[in-house]
Amino acid sequence: MWNIITILFGSTIRSATPLMFTALGGTFSERSGVVNIGLEGMMTIGAFSAVLVSYFTGSPFLGLLGAIVSGAFFGWLLAFLSIHFKANQVVVGTAINILAASLTTFLLVEIWGKPGQTDNVNYFTPWGPFNMFTYLAFILVGVSYFVLYKTPFGLRIRAVGEHPRAADTLGVNVYKVRYICVILSGILGAIGGAALSIGSISLFKEGMIAGKGFIALAAVIFGKWHPVGAALACLFFGLADAIQTVSMSLGLDLPKEFLFALPYILTMMAVSGLVGKSVAPAADGVPYEKGEK
């Protein structure tokens, strides 16, 4: 029994780790008023870039840096188009997802000369029971909470997401705050992706993200757009994943599809007010135009 609990605990944390980074990124972006549907693509890009750089340099640390740079670029792209061109944020996010999936597979074939997966590269080996990424994720949850709720900058982020006009009137640079938050969400999403590639297996596989970006998005919403809430949601979704793995090895007859669908069902219930209403930041998804009444 104790054995199962240990396995379940470890498996939960490991499943939740990449989600936590991405969900924190989503929290920042949405808190500042930009919907980020492109988290899935940002994870894909991050996972791939990390492997790519680690492959050419032999250093997983530089790989992580590569993920951060590429994530920042895609974050910037979303920010640039949705802030300056007032593009539909959901469409830009979808475009990023399509672009990321195609671009990574394209480069995979061009560089490694085969479809499917890359060669093995140097990666972050576990420290104790978990990988470096896990410890970092928990630290970042605390940092994010502190930044959002205990610093003037966090107050500005929340103000910009709730009522950009009021924030603007008080001298807050709405565009700048949104740029920073969306680029940050790209970086965190990419780290989440890297946690899946150079943080657990040592390679990149086509389709390895498989909807995890969308689960992270669900966690942001289920966690009520709060960093600690989002992290707890990730752990909870990680637990559902872990139960599925453990139940298979125990021969339990639980329909795995139900456990897979559980995060999405719960999130729908949460936004619909069935299990503690989740309310989005008021200006979430709305482009801001200066001088508009």
Place this chain on the structure above:
Amino acid sequence: MENRLDEIKNSAKNTLKEILYPLTAIVVSFLAGAILVYAFGNSPKVAYKALFLGALGDLNKFGETLVTTTTLILTGLSVAFAYKCGLFNIGAEGQFIMGSVAAVWIGWALEGLPPSIHVLLTLLAGALAGGIWAGIVGWLKAKVGSHEVINSIMMNYIALNLSNYLIMTVLNEPGKAFSFEIAPTAKLWRFSQSFEQFKYSRLHIGIIIAIFVALVAYYLLNKTVTGYEIRSVGFNPDASEYGGINVKRNIVLAMLISGLFSGLAGAIHTAGVQYRVNNLFGLTGYGFDGISVALVGNNNPIGVILSALLFGVLQKGGPMMQIEGIPKEVVGIIQGIILLFVASNFVRVMVQRYKENKEIRAQLKKGEVK
């Protein structure tokens, strides 16, 4: 008389503009694709020749392109229709899956019916399943105000898992990771049955159904009271409410109709091409492609047909580039870039800014602005 002529001239000019913007985006995206291909040491000319010949080279290839186009017309219509009501249906994926499963179920379970009735019921079941799946999202939006984008993303993955569950249990072909095959009476008529020219293509009657549905959607949106109300709600919900239009009812209705199209897409794909539904590892992509199709088609049913043809060519021609040693993913990259351009109105905004700057410069010259 002169006025009338001017009117026609203006409307032609506007239509041309509407076509010109997405067209520029498409051309620029193809150029970007060409640069990418060139950067990795391949010839863009060879790549695009393979792409277009692969999609349009002969009637069989063209037939296969139209098979993809059929699905894209319907998912594109689905996204466009909801958009007209101010709703973003990112859930076409899930509705497509539900449509496929419902079609396979009816197509398999009701064996023994006369062919025409069986086909009709199969397609209806699929459309209805998609309609209900989207209708739930619309109902939640109207009832409790929860956002349709969030809910439809969630519904995509719920559909995926529900479908996999059904396929691995009640609909399972024993020992296989796919469903039973539908009865021959539920299969759509294929062109190859009568036309020798389409012998090696799976082109089926679905393309005609899809075009017909697009025309119906056009009529419904532009020539009926329901369509007027739906567009009105999309344009300005508050003013519509004030004008006596039931906004909530129209939101549910628009989502439901939008879902019918995606559900039908799934049903037609099942009854015309696949005959089964596979256990899926991830979303099919048809719904997300519908977003591209709708946007490039300017959310206009006729535009949707044309842009579905373009994306059909891209998707069918892509694999042919592989033979020349060029990864087919170039196509996805082109699609992504097109979408970025169209979504941001990049060309239009740049043209506007250029014109404004020109005007300011002209005024500066005259000394009107200091």
